[in-house]
Amino acid sequence: MRRDFTALWLFLLLGALAALALLTAYPESRLAKRAESWPVAGPLVSRIRDLYRPPPASPPAEPEVEIVVLPRSRPTRSNPPATPGAPGRRPRVWVPPGTPLYAEPDAAGEPLRRFDDYGYHGFAERSGDWYRLEWHDAELRAGGGWVRLPGYRDPSREELWRPAPVVPLPAAPPDDAALARARELMGALAEEHDCGPYRLLSDRPRGALHASCARLARSLESVYRGRYGVAPVGRPAGAILAFGRATDFSAFSRDYRNSAGSQGFATPSRGFVALPPGGDQRARLVHELTHLLNRRALGPALPPWLEEGLAEDLALSRIDATGALVPGSLAGSAVAAGQRTAWLTGGLAAVRQLLAWRAGGVGPSLEQLVTLDAERFRTTGSASLHYSLAGLWVRYLLDGAGEPTAAAFRSYLAAVAAGEPVAAGRLPERLGRDWPELEAGFRDWAAGLSVEGA
Numbered sequence: 001m002r003r004d005f006t007a008l009w010l011f012l013l014l015g016a017l018a019a020l021a022l023l024t025a026y027p028e029s030r031l032a033k034r035a036e037s038w039p040v041a042g043p044l045v046s047r048i049r050d051l052y053r054p055p056p057a058s059p060p061a062e063p064e065v066e067i068v069v070l071p072r073s074r075p076t077r078s079n080p081p082a083t084p085g086a087p088g089r090r091p092r093v094w095v096p097p098g099t100p101l102y103a104e105p106d107a108a109g110e111p112l113r114r115f116d117d118y119g120y121h122g123f124a125e126r127s128g129d130w131y132r133l134e135w136h137d138a139e140l141r142a143g144g145g146w147v148r149l150p151g152y153r154d155p156s157r158e159e160l161w162r163p164a165p166v167v168p169l170p171a172a173p174p175d176d177a178a179l180a181r182a183r184e185l186m187g188a189l190a191e192e193h194d195c196g197p198y199r200l201l202s203d204r205p206r207g208a209l210h211a212s213c214a215r216l217a218r219s220l221e222s223v224y225r226g227r228y229g230v231a232p233v234g235r236p237a238g239a240i241l242a243f244g245r246a247t248d249f250s251a252f253s254r255d256y257r258n259s260a261g262s263q264g265f266a267t268p269s270r271g272f273v274a275l276p277p278g279g280d281q282r283a284r285l286v287h288e289l290t291h292l293l294n295r296r297a298l299g300p301a302l303p304p305w306l307e308e309g310l311a312e313d314l315a316l317s318r319i320d321a322t323g324a325l326v327p328g329s330l331a332g333s334a335v336a337a338g339q340r341t342a343w344l345t346g347g348l349a350a351v352r353q354l355l356a357w358r359a360g361g362v363g364p365s366l367e368q369l370v371t372l373d374a375e376r377f378r379t380t381g382s383a384s385l386h387y388s389l390a391g392l393w394v395r396y397l398l399d400g401a402g403e404p405t406a407a408a409f410r411s412y413l414a415a416v417a418a419g420e421p422v423a424a425g426r427l428p429e430r431l432g433r434d435w436p437e438l439e440a441g442f443r444d445w446a447a448g449l450s451v452e453g454a
Helices: 002-025 030-035 042-052 157-161 176-189 208-228 246-257 281-297 304-315 346-359 383-400 403-417 426-431 435-447
Strands: 092-095 119-127 130-136 142-148 191-195 198-202 239-242 265-267 272-275 334-337 340-344
Touching: 092 130, 176 198, 176 239, 176 246, 176 272, 191 208, 198 208, 208 281, 208 304, 239 281, 246 265, 246 272, 265 281, 272 281, 281 304, 304 383, 346 383, 346 435, 383 403, 383 435, 403 426, 426 435
Parallel strands: 198 239, 239 272
Antiparallel strands: 092 119, 119 130, 130 142, 191 198, 265 272, 334 340
16 A cells, blocks of 8 residues: 555656646646646746746847937028928038128129038039029028139038137117116107117217217228228117216116226127217217127127227227218327427327337237237226227238238238137238237337327
């Protein structure tokens, strides 16, 4: 009997091992699934199936994708985007930033605009170095014009990824909040007049500024173009805020310049200039409007020696009997007392002051001047010197250093307008003269401007 029980246990053990082998080998079989419902053994079968069930199938691998990142381009009026599928499927060229767009293949004409960034544009016609571009913008409006691309080549990856250059920008319209604040300060006396292409908001009695404003403002752009050799883009726009009370101007200055200074200032990005009462109003107007022109002809964020130097160069000039600006002249008057000049005004006073400073070793050299940032340039106590020095330095380059230097300086300004970095070290290279030579020439020229007997 004992032998029979041993055989039975052996049979059951072999059966269990066979069942286990089948369960582990085929955990998804119909029998294994049914065994999960058996009493006593069911939970054990479920655990064994979980252990030996094959892992779920992985989803099919996605094919490798090459990601191509194109240079970011902002759709603007000066850099309209090419819409895929635009009619024609024309051949394309890369147009570098700063390239002028003309209505005709003639560089002597007025540019329609300049390109802000690299653009990849289709062209419909080619004539030598000239390409006639065509595009459709995001609203499917047609546009185009001629660009000159001498020695054309596709840009390198480094050029495409290079930060966009600073180029001329269209005039900004007057800031509504600034106009509202000026009207609030001026009160019931505020009146708006035309000043050529600009709006004049003032609470002053009509005087010399009102009488000459339109003539000066209309002629200033042509004077700027002729003197500096660069053409502002777009049309002039903006507002002139001429305050009749110093306290009102100081309050406005604190709001929009973070200071309560007594001098006028311009904010080209907001489309206005602000003038305090007193002083030579016409010279201040010329100075501040030149800042609006700088934005349109050379671009924003100019170094202060260039930004203020151009404005001072024009502001130092005389205004003739017809109200026209005479570039290259010196405004002001001299009052004689015996054999000496008692006092000077305008540009003549600036020359005398500058000569006295430099004779006493006061102020920066020209090489130091062009490296000053805005904060150091406008430092209280030195600002007047820096402004006069920058204005007469620009005038020397145009009128006192000879025609080759004047042409080289205008070429430098044209390069700035085209987006070339405004680096101080590039100036002597552009002018073909080193700093000691420029310094000596400027000193001799400035000494010849002094008023006799002063």
